[in-house]
Amino acid sequence: MKKIHINIPNNEYDIILKRGAIHQLANHLDTSRKIFILTDTNIPDVWVNSVSNQCTNSIIYKVTPGEESKSFQTYEQVLKAMLAFHMSRKDLLIALGGGVIGDLGGFVSASYMRGIDFISIPTTTLSQIDSSIGGKTAINVGDVKNIVGAFHHPKKVIIDFDTLSTLSTRHVNNGLVEAIKAGLIHDASLFKLFEQENYIDQLETIIYKSLMMKKRIVELDEKENGLRKTLNFGHTIGHGIEAYYHLEKYLHGECVAMGMLFFLEDETIKQRLMQIYIHMQIEIDTTYDTNKVYELCTMDKKTHKDMISIVRVNEVGSSYIQDIKMIDLKAIIEGGSHEK
Ligand SMILES: NC(=O)c1ccc[n+]([C@@H]2O[C@H](COP(=O)([O-])OP(=O)(O)OC[C@H]3O[C@@H](n4cnc5c(N)ncnc54)[C@H](O)[C@@H]3O)[C@@H](O)[C@H]2O)c1
Incomplete structure (x- = not known):
């Protein structure tokens, strides 16, 4: 135990x-x-x-x-x-x-x-x-x-x-996206587990490492005044996509998977992440109406006076929070997750 x-x-x-x-x-x-x-x-x-x-x-x-x-x-x-x-x-x-x-x-x-x-x-x-x-x-x-x-x-x-x-394989993989997120923002060793052919054999370690990462963050910033915001990595646009499809077509983790692609600063990380998604059979949809997804993002809890806090990953295991104008978020959504 x-x-x-x-x-x-x-x-x-x-x-x-x-x-x-x-x-x-x-x-x-x-x-x-x-x-x-x-x-x-x-x-x-x-x-x-x-x-x-x-x-x-x-x-x-x-x-x-x-x-x-x-x-x-x-x-x-x-x-x-x-x-x-x-x-x-x-x-x-x-x-x-x-x-x-x-x-x-x-x-x-x-x-x-x-x-x-x-x-x-x-x-x-x-x-x-x-x-x-x-x-x-x-x-x-x-x-x-x-x-x-x-x-x-x-x-x-x-x-x-x-x-x-x-639990179905789809739901198993859906939940694992939150562990990939945890790895990308704060724990490179966790992310690397997903690059193994048999990542599923590491399930207990993945769960343990993810919980330890979240424990460290919520103990430091329970009410999300700063550091805890990094846990929202991928969620801003992810929630917009989830709402666009009326919370039905895709599962929460699947939308976070799509949302994370917009905020990776390094093309190599994006390629590594896409390989993991292919391995896990996570679909990346780009057919939604970007204006409508943007409209839904404007209802996010992280907006304040035409600004929104987003989280960027600059290298695997390292992230930072940035306040950007809502209009810039629109440009990011319109730019698509694949083009950058
Ligand atoms: N509070 C938070 O910090 C936080 C963080 C991330 C996500 N969430 C929320 O979590 C929700 C998604 O959670 P989820 O992915 O667990 O979805 P879920 O609760 O809908 O469960 C997924 C499906 O699996 C079934 N199921 C559950 N356990 C099972 C089992 N052992 N065997 C067979 N079937 C089983 C459920 O009945 C359901 O149909 C979203 O609403 C999301 O917003 C909350």
């Missing part, structure tokens, strides 16, 4: 990394507590039933899988179900699933009775690599991503690599 301690003042918690941990919850939490298990209808029974069988005073609530559940409608339905289960301020929510369940469950926990405990059991590469730590929780407004939310940290994160055994 590996343990990573997140040391944020008033919000310290452990990430447990252990194969089989999902079947041994009593080692990590008080399973006799009243527990609301939030999950989605795609999460295999083998995981859901295991959690619910161990938690003797629990209820399972399943939402529709995918981005559409990061909505006000689903948010309200979950809150109503919690009320109906008579959840008090002392009770616990377990978010069992991918980043959607983590973001939704985290926001529900942040706001229900002004905040209750939640524990995350992430079951996708994306959520094990990235979204389950750092305290960002959110839902979408229409097609605009993560525009309503709160900082609310889990009490614990339980990562069982075995849960990934039921």
Whole structure:
């Protein structure tokens, strides 16, 4: 078993990394507590039933899988179900699933009775690599991503690599994009793992290294005043592309993969990254309407007075933040990700 301690003042918690941990919850939490298990209808029974069988005073609530559940409608339905289960301020929510369940469950926990405990059991590469730590929780407004939310940290994160055994290859690779991002911005050794033929054999190391990188950043800058912004590398245009396709055609990581290509300063890095995408069968779409993608980017949280903070990678493992005019972002989108 590996343990990573997140040391944020008033919000310290452990990430447990252990194969089989999902079947041994009593080692990590008080399973006799009243527990609301939030999950989605795609999460295999083998995981859901295991959690619910161990938690003797629990209820399972399943939402529709995918981005559409990061909505006000689903948010309200979950809150109503919690009320109906008579959840008090002392009770616990377990978010069992991918980043959607983590973001939704985290926001529900942040706001229900002004905040209750939640524990995350992430079951996708994306959520094990990235979204389950750092305290960002959110839902979408229409097609605009993560525009309503709160900082609310889990009490614990339980990562069982075995849960990934039921995940589709597309979703495995989608989540790995966040690890490639982590490597590009802060850890060259992590990026290099993806240049190996058998990168998938390194999955546990990839997840561990990505979490260690994110831990360092969020401990230094929890509320994203500076350094943490580098984690948004690829996300500005990525979110625009994701919204352009109504959060349906491409997955989050796939859009980040496209978004990162715009902000690499070195052509060699771009070539290396494209080779990784080919190997992972990640598609690069350039057929969207650049004006519409730009319009969607203007709704980004990182805009201020016609300026926007973007992140550039100058060499593998090294990144910096730059404030540019929105109009310059337009030119970057129009320039395309392949031409530079
Ligand atoms: N809060 C953050 O810091 C942060 C960071 C990055 C991304 N995100 C958010 O994460 C979300 C994407 O997360 P995701 O890629 O995990 O998507 P997801 O939660 O939609 O999960 C992907 C799909 O896999 C299924 N699934 C999950 N675990 C499974 C398993 N073990 N076996 C079989 N099927 C399984 C789900 O039901 C779903 O259909 C986006 O909304 C994104 O905005 C948040």
